[in-house]
Amino acid sequence: GESVGLHLPTLSVQEGDNSIINCAYSNSASDYFIWYKQESGKGPQFIIDIRSNMDKRQGQRVTVLLNKTVKHLSLQIAATQPGDSAVYFCAEILAGGTSYGKLTFGQGTILTVHP
């Protein structure tokens, strides 16, 4: 079946460094991609999203890049802080029809930020 996967299950960085979390997806029909942050004991928190007609989107300290040619998604976090330590998930949505709104999640990357 279709799936979304991550290259690196863990990532450790020093405070102040930039972090890059990668994600590969296999369904070329995916229309919408989201990055979520999940802290221990909490539900996933929306970080940033991007539609398939875009290749880059920026938020506050975060940037998402989409490369549809190689079906690759990345999340860049600038000036990483200890509060950024969490599990990060990418997710894809197939827009329209019976798949509307249903997310397929990647396996997750554990980001640890050292002071």
Added chain:
Amino acid sequence: SAVISQKPSRDICQRGTSLTIQCQVDSQVTMMFWYRQQPGQSLTLIATANQGSEATYESGFVIDKFPISRPNLTFSTLTVSNMSPEDSSIYLCSAMRGGVDEKLFFGSGTQLSVL
């Protein structure tokens, strides 16, 4: 964003019993979903909770095991029936308002442990 409240936040249950999890959204939403997150793993969609009709289940999940209700546009319940230790997971409710700029938001989850 929508605020999603789940109850209970955690529970420890005996094998063979059932637990009903409640999900309350602070505003009307078009779609509600239930996800499961097994220990150390990513999220898997259980079903779409349809208002006023039977839920739509994903492959591997059935109504007899996970009955779902959605009586209105802000509330849904998920029951985990005849529990076994394999049902120990985090169960997450999510909701989407729909529209051009739809985003999927999550509750904080229900941590279920089955003995």
